[in-house]
Amino acid sequence: MKLAMIGFGQAGGKILDRFLEYDQRTGSEIVRAAVAVNSAKADLMGLKNIPEENRVLIGQARVKGHGVGADNELGAEIAEEDIDEVQGAIDSIPVHEVDAFLVIAGLGGGTGSGGAPVLSKHLKRIYTEPVYGLGVLPSQDEGGIYTLNAARSFQTFVREVDNLMVFDNDAWRKTGESMEGGYSEINEEIVKRFGILFGAGEIEPGGEVGESVVDSSEIINTLSGGGVSTVGYAAEEVSREKKGLLSRFTGDDDGADDGMDAANTTNRITSLVRKAALGRLTLPCEIDGAERALLVMSGPPKYLNRKGIERGRKWLEEQTGSMEVRGGDYPVSESGFVASVILLSGVTNVPRIKELQQVAIEAQDNIDDIRQQSEENLHRLVEDDEDELEPLF
Numbered sequence: 001m002k003l004a005m006i007g008f009g010q011a012g013g014k015i016l017d018r019f020l021e022y023d024q025r026t027g028s029e030i031v032r033a034a035v036a037v038n039s040a041k042a043d044l045m046g047l048k049n050i051p052e053e054n055r056v057l058i059g060q061a062r063v064k065g066h067g068v069g070a071d072n073e074l075g076a077e078i079a080e081e082d083i084d085e086v087q088g089a090i091d092s093i094p095v096h097e098v099d100a101f102l103v104i105a106g107l108g109g110g111t112g113s114g115g116a117p118v119l120s121k122h123l124k125r126i127y128t129e130p131v132y133g134l135g136v137l138p139s140q141d142e143g144g145i146y147t148l149n150a151a152r153s154f155q156t157f158v159r160e161v162d163n164l165m166v167f168d169n170d171a172w173r174k175t176g177e178s179m180e181g182g183y184s185e186i187n188e189e190i191v192k193r194f195g196i197l198f199g200a201g202e203i204e205p206g207g208e209v210g211e212s213v214v215d216s217s218e219i220i221n222t223l224s225g226g227g228v229s230t231v232g233y234a235a236e237e238v239s240r241e242k243k244g245l246l247s248r249f250t251g252d253d254d255g256a257d258d259g260m261d262a263a264n265t266t267n268r269i270t271s272l273v274r275k276a277a278l279g280r281l282t283l284p285c286e287i288d289g290a291e292r293a294l295l296v297m298s299g300p301p302k303y304l305n306r307k308g309i310e311r312g313r314k315w316l317e318e319q320t321g322s323m324e325v326r327g328g329d330y331p332v333s334e335s336g337f338v339a340s341v342i343l344l345s346g347v348t349n350v351p352r353i354k355e356l357q358q359v360a361i362e363a364q365d366n367i368d369d370i371r372q373q374s375e376e377n378l379h380r381l382v383e384d385d386e387d388e389l390e391p392l393f
């Protein structure tokens with residue numbers, strides 16, 4: 001599936017940069033166009049893979065290239081004011097060649113948190129292609145203002161996109177790691193999961209030998225209907241030496257040895273499907289009640305079979321209670337792994353979002369209290385007790 005990706009703010013830009021690197025490394029060709037938007041000049045300069053002409057600095061008149069300092073209302077305002085400049089960069093995208101837009105942003109800061117929903121609304125108004133969001137939630141230790149920003153942006157972003165895929169930094173935080181080192185690993189996890197998912201829809205049917213290759217329309221149908229999505233992943237290394245010895249045909253009616261291999265292949269697939277769905281999701285949630293799901297099995301074709309995918313799909317139907325579970329394979333001959341990626345779309349039982357909103361409301365109340373108190377304190381400091389002094393003017 002070919003995407004026009006727009007990275008908004010620092011996190012958005014860095015993740016997009018990483019998607020380009022992933023594309024080059026794996027040859028998956030999912031990023032048809034890449035645009036980075038930011039109000040901080042230094043952040044744009046730090047990007048490695050996004051062409052210079054596709055880096056757009058917004059809000060120069062207001063913040064002079066220094067960022068909005070986690071003020072997402074200001075982030076939204078400058079995005080609105082400078083939308084023509086962003087559109088200028090998007091004009092160079094051959095939109096007829098893309099299947100969808102993907103707007104990526106960290107929701108805890110200012111620029112991406114405020115700007116991403118504004119841009120999504122704009123794109124949806126202008127283009128017929130679906131507009132998806134990839135929103136990153138801050139980890140809980142980032143503090144009240146980041147949580148408040150994320151909670152407000154989340155509400156707005158979900159409303160303005162065709163589907164919001166969420167990644168929760170909190171679920172992936174490791175203690176004792178530097179922020180940058182931590183983000184580097186986290187960003188790799190993000191591009192791996194979404195790279196396999198979107199890459200699956202990029203394989204031409206009949207290109208690689210696949211039994212039931214995932215088509216980009218299956219990804220689009222799984223994401224259609226809106227709401228919030230999460231992605232699960234599990235992989236197992238397949239030893240490269242043994243690959244040549246294994247049967248080329250893993251169908252059901254092979255000979256005795258091949259039948260044995262086919263059974264192993266099927267078991268491996270079903271076990272990977274369970275691990276992916278029950279392990280750590282990009283946004284932890286209850287999978288029961290997910291409206292739609294898509295199972296992608298990637299790896300060398302000889303390790304993929306229809307029976308395994310069919311069983312995995314059935315199991316997912318039981319677990320989610322959904323009637324719309326799609327599944328298929330993404331054959332990658334040279335891979336040393338068999339991986340299962342599961343997109344769960346329309347999830348609604350997400351305790352993490354409820355917690356985030358609770359903390360955000362507390363932070364909002366605290367901020368209001370502190371603001372009011374400090375106004376009173378300042379008044380008490382500046383005014384003399386008996387009100388005997390007159391200001392100059």
Ligand SMILES: Nc1nc2c(ncn2[C@@H]2O[C@H](COP(=O)(O)OP(=O)(O)OP(=O)(O)O)[C@@H](O)[C@H]2O)c(=O)[nH]1
Nearest residue numbers: 009010011067068070106108109110111112138183
């Ligand atoms: N996964 C991931 N999250 C990040 C990364 N950098 C920042 N974040 C998260 O994204 C949030 C927003 O940060 P930024 O993207 O730096 O903010 P911004 O949109 O540039 O906005 P301002 O800096 O306030 O102008 C942070 O609170 C973090 O939770 C990154 O490289 N990867």
